[in-house]
Amino acid sequence: MGVGRRMKKQGPPTPLDESLVTRKRKQVDIPPTANGVGKKRRTAEGPPLMSGAILREQKATVNGKASKDKPLKAAKPNNINPKKAPSPPPVEEEISEEDENTDRIDDLDLIEDGLEGVGVSGLDALETDDEDIEDDEFDIADSDVVDSDIEQRTRMWSEDEDDSDAEEELNAANIEGLSRKLDMEQAIAETEAQAELEEAGMQTNISGDKPKVLVDDEDEDVAGGTSTLAPDLQLLRTRITDAIRVLGDFSNLAEEDRSRAEYTAQLLKDICAYYGYSPFLAEKLFNLFPPGEAFAFFEANETPRPMVIRTNTLKSHRRELAQALINRGVTLEPIGKWSKVGLQIFESPVPIGATPEYLAGHYILQAASSFLPVMALAPQEHERILDMAAAPGGKTTYIAALMKNTGCIFANDANKARAKGLIGNIHRLGVKNTIVCNYDALEFPHVIRGFDRVLLDAPCSGTGVIAKDASVKTNKTEKDFMRLPHLQKRLLLAAIDSVDHASKTGGYIVYSTCSVTVEENEQVVQYALNKRPNVKLVSTGLTFGREGYTSYMGKTFHPSLKETRRYYPHTYNVDGFFVSKFKKTGPTPANAVLAVNGKNSKQETTAVEEFVDKTPILTEEEEEAKADDFGGWDEEEDREYMERAKKAALRKKGRDPKADKAKAKSSDGTSNTEDGQAKKFKKTKKAC
Numbered sequence: 001m002g003v004g005r006r007m008k009k010q011g012p013p014t015p016l017d018e019s020l021v022t023r024k025r026k027q028v029d030i031p032p033t034a035n036g037v038g039k040k041r042r043t044a045e046g047p048p049l050m051s052g053a054i055l056r057e058q059k060a061t062v063n064g065k066a067s068k069d070k071p072l073k074a075a076k077p078n079n080i081n082p083k084k085a086p087s088p089p090p091v092e093e094e095i096s097e098e099d100e101n102t103d104r105i106d107d108l109d110l111i112e113d114g115l116e117g118v119g120v121s122g123l124d125a126l127e128t129d130d131e132d133i134e135d136d137e138f139d140i141a142d143s144d145v146v147d148s149d150i151e152q153r154t155r156m157w158s159e160d161e162d163d164s165d166a167e168e169e170l171n172a173a174n175i176e177g178l179s180r181k182l183d184m185e186q187a188i189a190e191t192e193a194q195a196e197l198e199e200a201g202m203q204t205n206i207s208g209d210k211p212k213v214l215v216d217d218e219d220e221d222v223a224g225g226t227s228t229l230a231p232d233l234q235l236l237r238t239r240i241t242d243a244i245r246v247l248g249d250f251s252n253l254a255e256e257d258r259s260r261a262e263y264t265a266q267l268l269k270d271i272c273a274y275y276g277y278s279p280f281l282a283e284k285l286f287n288l289f290p291p292g293e294a295f296a297f298f299e300a301n302e303t304p305r306p307m308v309i310r311t312n313t314l315k316s317h318r319r320e321l322a323q324a325l326i327n328r329g330v331t332l333e334p335i336g337k338w339s340k341v342g343l344q345i346f347e348s349p350v351p352i353g354a355t356p357e358y359l360a361g362h363y364i365l366q367a368a369s370s371f372l373p374v375m376a377l378a379p380q381e382h383e384r385i386l387d388m389a390a391a392p393g394g395k396t397t398y399i400a401a402l403m404k405n406t407g408c409i410f411a412n413d414a415n416k417a418r419a420k421g422l423i424g425n426i427h428r429l430g431v432k433n434t435i436v437c438n439y440d441a442l443e444f445p446h447v448i449r450g451f452d453r454v455l456l457d458a459p460c461s462g463t464g465v466i467a468k469d470a471s472v473k474t475n476k477t478e479k480d481f482m483r484l485p486h487l488q489k490r491l492l493l494a495a496i497d498s499v500d501h502a503s504k505t506g507g508y509i510v511y512s513t514c515s516v517t518v519e520e521n522e523q524v525v526q527y528a529l530n531k532r533p534n535v536k537l538v539s540t541g542l543t544f545g546r547e548g549y550t551s552y553m554g555k556t557f558h559p560s561l562k563e564t565r566r567y568y569p570h571t572y573n574v575d576g577f578f579v580s581k582f583k584k585t586g587p588t589p590a591n592a593v594l595a596v597n598g599k600n601s602k603q604e605t606t607a608v609e610e611f612v613d614k615t616p617i618l619t620e621e622e623e624e625a626k627a628d629d630f631g632g633w634d635e636e637e638d639r640e641y642m643e644r645a646k647k648a649a650l651r652k653k654g655r656d657p658k659a660d661k662a663k664a665k666s667s668d669g670t671s672n673t674e675d676g677q678a679k680k681f682k683k684t685k686k687a688c
């Protein structure tokens with residue numbers, strides 16, 4: 001590859017080619033909605049990525065509306081063949097118990113092949129003062145880069161070098177011109193979009209005021225297909241957009257004597273046929289948004305999110321890494337002001353999961369939204385952290401990097417095979433402060449507790465990462481949305497009970513999922529608030545993301561749920577995610593049962609022997625005096641807790657603990673106080 005070509009790749013990606021029908025079609029397809037979703041997507045089009053970003057930043061400054069939770073480029077459509085038809089409904093596969101328990105992996109670390117089309121990010125305009133995260137002082141001008149690109153690249157890095165760059169460009173002399181230019185661009189985009197909408201209307205027989213959406217006779221549903229005919233995707237799509245238009249302006253556009261429910265039912269049916277969702281999941285996801293936005297969400301699930309890598313600051317610096325990859329012909333740029341370690345990869349002639357830098361552990365492939373729970377956790381150096389469901393380790397290794405390999409992390413995963421993958425990543429990235437364990441995390445407060453911070457990145461349905469795993473569209477059933485929240489609730493209580501409320505530096509719990517359903521998020525958080533009055537929700541510290549629901553479909557949640565954050569593919573071009581942060585304010589009250597390793601939830605509420613977090617609140621001197629090599633815990637006390645837990649569990653099963661003890665002694669010659677769990681615990685502690 002010649003220098004010229006390489007240099008060409010270094011700059012921001014070129015704007016989408018006007019001649020491609022795909023762009024137009026994408027615009028046409030966004031129905032104008034009351035909430036402006038369609039409009040947002042249209043107006044985000046136009047200038048090249050970075051210059052667009054800079055201009056938009058300037059405009060935002062001009063208007064004084066640089067909204068922190070409204071990324072200026074968030075709604076930019078992906079450039080991955082927007083014409084692509086949605087994936088057909090996947091063939092239903094039988095899911096093994098293990099797969100079910102594993103649930104979603106929100107990291108791409110196992111991807112080892114090269115890049116093909118990579119979407120344009122909406123991330124780079126997100127703002128934050130991520131002061132906690134260090135960046136480096138790599139001088140880009142010293143590189144072997146040909147001058148012609150330096151200008152572009154300086155812009156590309158301006159956010160690191162000088163946050164005020166964009167504002168400096170905006171001065172009294174050019175403010176008016178820039179503003180006018182932006183207005184013009186916006187006007188052009190809107191006119192284009194309008195024309196295309198009209199054109200779309202004319203292409204069908206529904207041109208006119210009242211689109212024909214409702215199908216009277218199912219047998220004659222040409223668009224939706226019959227038992228013998230494949231669905232007509234183009235017609236289906238048009239009907240979907242028309243239904244959304246009607247629902248957005250019902251009094252004017254609906255046919256006479258037709259109800260909203262009829263239109264909604266038809267729309268849902270068409271969504272299922274077009275995108276391949278089960279009716280159950282389509283409805284669940286549809287209900288999260290106004291119709292127009294739901295459409296944007298379903299659309300976003302058809303294109304992959306941008307590929308992102310996280311610099312491993314234990315081994316490299318972002319600029320140094322970027323330079324090394326640029327030299328290999330990789331086109332990349334920082335993901336945005338909100339992260340100083342993320343790089344978005346646009347194009348690469350080499351497999352990004354097999355470069356020498358990758359193998360040397362200078363970076364990890366990690367979805368952008370997967371940074372967020374760790375940023376919310378905000379681990380401090382020398383702390384003791386528990387990552388309850390850690391494999392394959394994207395978040396664990398980020399925590400280790402933020403802690404600069406100090407303190408101690410317990411990285412746990414119930415799945416042994418996945419825990420091995422976690423070990424691999426830990427080694428590759430040079431993490432030295434982490435102990436990998438393989439417990440059911442429900443056991444945790446009885447294995448070790450007293451952590452400064454706990455991350456529970458819970459197993460979930462993966463409705464936020466459908467673009468990565470389309471099987472979610474059909475393989476999640478009603479049962480999953482009962483089973484998973486049930487597990488998540490118990491895991492969250494275990495997370496809370498594992499934290500030291502008296503931690504001098506922490507006392508925080510972060511609960512996150514890569515799912516967007518309310519059952520797995522707000523409802524789980526609300527359950528924890530109900531069961532543990534010794535925690536409260538606090539700000540995640542994340543500067544963007546939508547507030548969590550405080551009410552949803554007749555359910556009302558605590559007002560503090562607005563401290564939680566939701567992320568969607570169609571708003572920030574990131575995987576769907578949910579992040580919440582709790583502060584533990586006191587010991588678990590006596591009437592609450594410390595989360596136990598019960599096989600059923602009843603144990604939590606009906607245990608005869610209650611386990612109470614008796615951790616006293618100590619003064620600083622007492623804490624210091626108490627602290628042993630690992631922040632202070634009492635082995636005798638833990639053994640006692642474990643024994644009592646075990647006895648309670650046996651009694652509940654109707655067995656006599658004494659008889660079992662005798663049996664255990666006779667079979668392996670050891671006392672049941674030295675059971676597998678205690679041994680594991682001892683080993684773990686020794687290793688630490």
Ligand SMILES: C[S@@+](CC[C@H](N)C(=O)[O-])C[C@H]1O[C@@H](n2cnc3c(N)ncnc32)[C@H](O)[C@@H]1O
Nearest residue numbers: 389390391392393394395414415440441457459
């Ligand atoms: C969303 S993934 C975690 C991703 C991980 N935090 C990361 O950033 O790489 C959920 C994990 O939970 C694990 N898991 C499921 N049930 C568990 C349980 N009861 N205890 C501990 N881990 C569990 C799964 O094996 C899976 O690795």
